[in-house]
Amino acid sequence: MYPLGNSAAKGAGMIKLNVNGRVHDVDAPADTPLLWVLREWLGMTGSKYGCGAGVCGACSVHIDGDVLRSCSVALGDVGAGKVVTIEGLSPDGLSHPVQKAWLAHEVPQCGYCQSGQIMAAAALLKAVPKPTDDDITAAMQNICRCGTYQRIKAAIHDAAKGGAA
């Protein structure tokens, strides 16, 4: 059920993990999903549990700039990869262009999926600074049950223009 890569090491022991620029020594088995390491070992709860199966995207984080679903990445497979979570996206939690655009468009409803949506959008804009509608629909595959997709799309376009503030 949990596609956790090919991590060979299953035993406990300190594993180094770089999150938001800080290196942590994590005392968790190597096959522990990164999501639960972030949430339970490091106390960083901004990345959410939605499905545990890599389907919903609520747990999305960046590893070396790529957006990945942390519920489906094993701790032992992160290695020296630099993890960035919603908590580390901007120093004040508001100043990343995507966060600004989200605020301007009043994107969140319940907000539970938005950490993941914002991380996915930030990675998209880094890879494709001026995305088309098709770029956005291809990249944004996170589930939002409240249905904020229309505003997400508009906010991404706005962030790309640098217009939302």
Added chain:
Amino acid sequence: MNQINGLGRRGFLGTVAAVAGGMSLGWNVPAAQAQGAASAAANSAATAAGGVEVGIWAVVMPDDRVIVRIARSEMGQGTLTGLAQLVADEMDADWAKVQAEYIAPEVNQANKRAWGDMSTGGSRGIRASVEYVRKGGAAAKAMLIQAAAAQWGVPAGECSASESVITHKPSGRTLRYGQVAAAAAKLPVPDNVAVKQPSEWKIVGKGVKRLDTVEKLSGKLIYAVDLQLPEMLNASIAQCPVFGGKIGSFDAAKVMGMPGVRHVLRVGDDTIAVVADKWWQAQTALKALPIVWDEGPNANVNSASIAKHLESGLDAKEAFVGLKQGDAEAGLKGAAKVVEAVYGTPFLNHATLEPMTCTAKWDGTTIEVWVSSQNGDASLAAAAEAAGVQLANVKVNKHHLGGGFGRRGQQDYVRQAVLIAKQVPGRPVKMIWSREEDMQHGFYRPITMAKMKAGLDAQGNLVALHARLSGQSILAHLFPARLAGGADPVQFQGWNKEEFGYQAIPNILIDHAMRNTHVPVGFWRGVNHNQNAVYLECFLDEVALAAGKDPLDFRLGLMGQMPKLRAVLQAAADKAEYRKKLPAGVFRGICANYGFGSYTAAVAEVSVSKQGEVKVHRIVAATDCGYAVNPDQIAAQVEGSFVYGLSALFTSENTVEKGRIVEGNFDTYEVMKLDQMPKVETVVVPSGGFWGGVGEPTIAVAAPAVLNAIHAATGKRIRTLPLKHHDLSHA
């Protein structure tokens, strides 16, 4: 509710610590205050912080911030902001300095429920609160003005207030709310204050920004699932997969040695919990735990047997009548042409993205819970019942919900958390359901079918309609005491005398053959309006086409008794330029409905490729909710309603095999993603004079409008959902 009232009339001083804008406040709320007696905020943290209650709905800070108390729950629908707008407007507060906070259920309880009903469902959050919250705001303003007038030694009538500043008109002197709040708090709360006329509103009616957005952008908002407390343990649970089954046996010894595992517990007779230091450890051990279930009498039920059960109701003699006018049977017999069709819709899980979660701590005499709940009152009562204590021994910490949609009105998960905590005294235990547990133990949208019959006269007039529902009753499962002579009035949502839009039809019979199953059912956002609107609004299209009439004209001609419904359908049609030709290959469908006190209508523009791929290009949705408290949030709810409603149309369903729900996660319970989201244009047409709901009513019009457009595009009339099972390819 009776139980709450009965147990709760004890009246003690409640002190709560509330967090507003990062700042900790506390206050005392004497029971007498709700009756209009003087406020007595002495000896509380609020006094220390300098904030005081002015009336019961607002705390005013020395820096003029106004913190509005919220009794309802916020699950994304924007009620928290809307209620704050209503109170702040009546107060003439400076909106830029308004914040909001929850009132704790036990404080409400201890004060004769002075803050009213906490239940947040049925799209009632604002419309059922408007009278008393506005009066609360108006009372606070009167007290603040009175205090300023007293300080100046002038008549209150010479003073006015605007944006949190009181002005003595003759002298031009001013005082800020923060400067007079302490004096105002000592004044009696006036009983009979007038509220503003709509023309006087300054904050209500504006699309102001939500008060709770910023924390949702940084990951800082603490949902119940995010709670971290000192000494906290974590639990994952397994419930008997077959509804109605029980625990047979399990072998705890097999997992007790696994990392972090502390306990393997029975939770009632159908649930097993593994408690560990961390949730991931608990979940890992739970999956390794050998369990034998006693599956009980329902282990052979499946979707096919349930379908058969429902089919038996379509022509059954016995049925509860929801609406009767004229003689439908005679009307059908005498008709020149009869149209007949059978429709059906499946079970649906709410699938909130935050799974069911509750933390509980038992200290031997009191139980404290931390929960995302749609009903703080009910969570309090459920925790008390499960813990076996009086309501006074319960404390409930409300968190924002990671989605509600009706699911979190049920308190099953609160009871479980309490039953776990009672076995682990002294330490808080956070229970999180896995997604699979959440998907397979919901309170599903009820499965129903409908046999629709219409009679047309020689001129193509609709002279008789018989709608026979067959299917599961929500009330029979959740609240059997609320059945009326065995009938479930909720089954007839949209189809009762008050809500049915087409009462110009001379002969109408709408009845329900109740066919219950062992699957738990509940209130799924929009509730039975959703299914009933699919049946009626698609069938009316069939009838219009059989009569050779345009579907819009046909509907408008039958809506004479409900002019506001007709107006909202016309508004949607006008905005969509219904009379204009669409580009080649694009087709329209329309739909209207009245529910939750609001009128809604939609026009869908859809194309279907020869291979059967559906594309929804545009939706125009009109809403008349009477008064529009926050038009931007109404638009957000309408947009989201199409995602929720069209997920149900296209892909979502729960099926039953061997007595259990088959779908375990979003890979099989498919919901709409961004790439399928149509462009939604919201038309808010508030006609005034009433307060209608917003969060739910639009869901009902989503699926029928698109289905009718699909028929226009393909000639295929789809009568069972979801669409993923149907071949829409066409020549």
